[in-house]
Amino acid sequence: MSWTSDPILVVDGLVKRFGGNVAVNQATLEVGRGTIVGLIGINGAGKSTLMNCIAGMYRADEGRVEFDGQNLIGLTPHEIAAAGIGRTFQVPRTFERLTLIDNLMIPMLNRPESEDELIALAEAGLAEVNLHDLKMNNGEELSGGQQKLLELARVMMLEPKLILLDEPFAGVNPTLCTLITDKILQMKEAGISFLLVSHDLTSIYRLSDHIYVLNQGEVICEGGVDDIRDDPKVVEAYLGG
Amino acid sequence: MADLSQTAPTATGALGRGSDIKRQRRIRRAIWYALILAIVIWCAMVPVRDGNLSIYFAFMLGATMATGLNFVAGFTGYMPFGYVAFYGLGSYVTGIAVKLLGIPVYLAVPMGGCAGILLALAFAPTLRLSGIYFAIVSLSLAIILQRSIALMPEEITGGSLGMNIGVLTDRIQGYYAMLVVLVMALLTASWLAESRLGRSLKAIREDAEAADAMGVNVVRSRLYAWLVSAFFASLVGGVQAWFTGAFDTFTAFDVLVTAKAIIYAMAGGLGTVIGPVVGTVVLVWADELVWRAFPELNSFLLGLVIALLILFAPRGIIGTLIRRYPRLRNYFM
């Protein structure tokens, strides 16, 4: 029943309610080590809520989240970050009044390296996403697309094993899109796993190894790209809504 | 890099590629330490040349309070409107220790500082509130503390006349004590700004949730800032008692003490190290001019300055300068 033999993240029967509304209902999914898993669904399907439960921003009402064999339920976001899960946000959340260098220094606060080494790491990280020239500028001076890049570079500084990517392509021009896609694939090469939430089905289909479809908080189907593309339930969820 | 040219700002190229962040930090530090040294020499000379101590004391007090407030308001984004609670507590603990327990004032002031830390620990649960809730609860707690002290027996707190330790303390010593506390606060500020703790605080100020997701222990970092901030306010309260000798529940818990700290820090630029000092210099000097020339207009002008600052320069003098000339970031801490 499991599509992967080596899951790094296991979500099992997760339920999150807001008052009377059930935002996530018995969601179960897995992310295989070194894979990219897509999570799709229409607006309000519960994708972001699910992400927030995994990242510890919301506390799940029921269910189990296991990461690399470690139970995540009850941990705070920074503990989850320390465990090796990084995330980006749907609307980029750069630290606006910090320089780009300092933005990248934040995830490395708990690392043992010296200040000089950290600066070097941060500079290298910025170079990776072509933002090195702006290193002394503040986060607020970047365009929306550049902020997406910065977030990507920033989350890398955590040295995560798994990255939760929330709409990495939203509002990004095609050139930057390509750059981001390349980066994601590069990181995957380096052994990092991804849970990717996006509206942009084209990108999802291009990148994902496995896809889950969420509708009204429930996982209504899962499978490889080809299975999903033709699944009538998906079509119905997207069109019949 | 075609992909960058179509997007937002041109790189300021402040230092150019490959230039050294460490060098830039050295410059900032050199400027900052030179400023501290200048302040120390200038202020230390006042008693020697028999100048008007009170005005310089007011400046040092303002700069310390603004810097202390900056630790929590500038670095973490909380607006503790009841900041004066720590100041008042410091005054009273110092006064009681000197007058009733006969403890020398130079020991009593640190005791006041420690009492401030204890109070800050007691108030720590309020840190989970945000924005306006925090500000109002903080103000209410200050009022509750003030009224509680007013209700205490007159033998301890001096009742409505307040405490008078003027005969037991030396004013010139109090003046120099203020200078010491100011320098401590300024050094702490520059250390904090460059430390990992300070960096995490700034990240929290910008976006606490994002900082959390990046592995920053938000609760613990905020608590540290809160304690440091409270410690300095309590020290200042104690030194103020030392210098003037007389205080009561009205002056020791006057909400204007908080307001001035906020305004001085904001005028210079919250979240910068140099800002509170610059803001205090400008406003204390302006206040001195206004007070002599237009006594009746004083509080009107104070209010006007606040309103204009908020509307037209919400980041203060330094913050606005930096925003306009980003290159200055290399010189100001």
Add this chain to the structure above:
Amino acid sequence: MSSILLYNALIGGLVFGAIYALIGASLNVMMGVLRVVNFAHGEFVLIGSFLAYSVFSLTGLNPLAALPVVAIAMFFGGVAAYYLLIPRLRYSDDAETSSFLLMFGVSLMLVSSITWIYGADIRPVNFSFDPVNIALLTVEDAYGKGRDGKVLVPTARLVALVINLAIIAAMTWFIYRTLPGKALRGAIMNRDAIQVVGIDIDRLSANAFGLAAALAGVTGVILTLVIPSVDPNGGAPLTLFAFIVIVLGGLGHPIGALLAGMLFGMVEQFSNVLLPQSAAQMVGFVMLVAVVMFKPEGLFGRKVMR
């Protein structure tokens, strides 16, 4: 303790409770619709009081004659103040805290302006009704052996209470039954959504600010009946009371503020009876802190509004 004190506390609680409710309600409109933390709210109330004082001392008329003047003047003053101050706040990093500090500055300016115009001292509003009070019932031996006591309502306070309740009723009707009122309520619940349905949020906000200012001014006029004096330094406590009330009632909760105002008035009066006066003045603040810490949505609120 004499039961007569409790009766009087009940009456006082009603009178002051209604006033607190009205102050809270007007502040609530500002905070709910505009997210403006009006730290000058007490001074807005004071302006009403001082205008009533002026009308009275110039014409000798009942201070209530100032009601319509104050309401209209404060409404337009409020709208003007809105356009002068509030739109620019959008450019600041933290609009809520900025509004708080901005209005603190405004309050300093208002206090010193009032002091400049009227002088620094407390002035009596020397108007009185005839009869000066109305006896409700007699309590035998209220003040010890053979000394009966009457439970009295000062006429001025009774009049204030009635007018106050009428305004509250009118306001409730306005908010729940009229179109602009519903728009206002909509804006409190979701400021963004309301723009989608074609409402000019700027105009709505300006009107809301004007309405809140007018209500605050009207409260000030009523206040001169209950406490027949004006004091340029009396604004700050009123501001704090207003915040206590809306936080107790739940931010942005129109009915919550009314109930909380009544509750706060009662608590204040009864603690005056049960505790020494100087200790009783702490009770409101203790209550505020307790509610915020343990029930941040307010006593009558359902959901936290961020």
Add this chain to the structure above:
Amino acid sequence: MSILRKATLALAMVSIGALASADITMAQEPIKIGMTVSQTGRFALAAQSGERGLQIWLDDVNARGGIEVGGEKRPVELVALDDRSDKALVPRVYETLIKEEGVDILFGPFGSTLTGAAANTTEQFDKFLMIWSASADSIYAQGYRNVVSGTQLAASLLGLPTIKAMHANGVKSVAIAYLDEPFPAGIAKGQQAWAEANGIEVTMVESFSTGTKDYSILIQKALASGAQAFIPTSYEGDQMIIARQLRELDANFDAVGMFYGAQPQFLEIGEDAEFLFSQTLINPKVNWDVTAGLTRAEMMERYEALFPDAAYEPDFQTALAYGAGVVLEEVIKAADSTDPAEMKQAAIDLSGNLTVMTGPYAIEETGKQVSMEFVVMQNQGEGNLEVIFPPAVATADPVFPAPAYSDR
């Protein structure tokens, strides 16, 4: 009205300054006196009322050519700066007066609260401080060397005439309430102690804090305590509110003591102010045989001439400040110096040997004023003020018990 008043005051000050500076050119170096006057804040009214009294003395002394020190007449110059009624600001302003304005002698600010702060500074700089309005006993218990209260009686004694007058009329029980600030608290405590020592039962003692506006429960509590008389002590504005609320609640005591009840502003509130026991030391019916300075009538005349547009008649603050000015002049003359220690000694030597407009002058070693007792007044209807105590100067019998509100 208020703006006008201030403008006139400013004009008056400028002209006096001009006169003084005209003198300087030909006469001796002036004796500079420094003080703070609250231009804003809660003490502004009283402080400015006092300043006018001091201006009268200044005008008079300079018209006489100044004060003779060391065989030469020196004019007197006043430097008055604002303290905004802010205790935290007072030390700073007094230091400015001493350091930058170079004043020789200091005059106190208004009230115990501010004076406490000023005295610390003047002591530190070893300057003589003439107090005119601070009564709190605790100020004189600090061990200051160079302070003297010229006219203002110590608080513990200040309120005694009222309670004594009540005692004389057979009051057996009294309820006391006071604003928790040094001046009212000092008065209330003095009255309480005297009452208890003289067999009057004190049925209630309660304090309230600044900003209290609704006194109805407090009044009810006083009634419920069974007291025959009620003495709520606070500043003038508060007392006017209390007077109104007493009537609104039909709270009938045999006697109500309100310190400020005879002040001109207080009388404006009409019938609420009737039958109260109030205190003053400036009244047409009280005339001392002065040994120095102007008589009461002369002072009133000068007031009219100097401040024709002042909103109010001179009140006891004006009298206290004027009287303190005269005492200061006598002290300087007797010491023949402006040295603080010599002045303090002279001030002690003068004790009991000087009578000014406000009455006979006597101090303790600490500088505490123990003479200059106020008289008790009663507004016996239609603003008709009569002296009712002490009997030696009384002009009428008190209306006692006061008629019930329903019978007025």
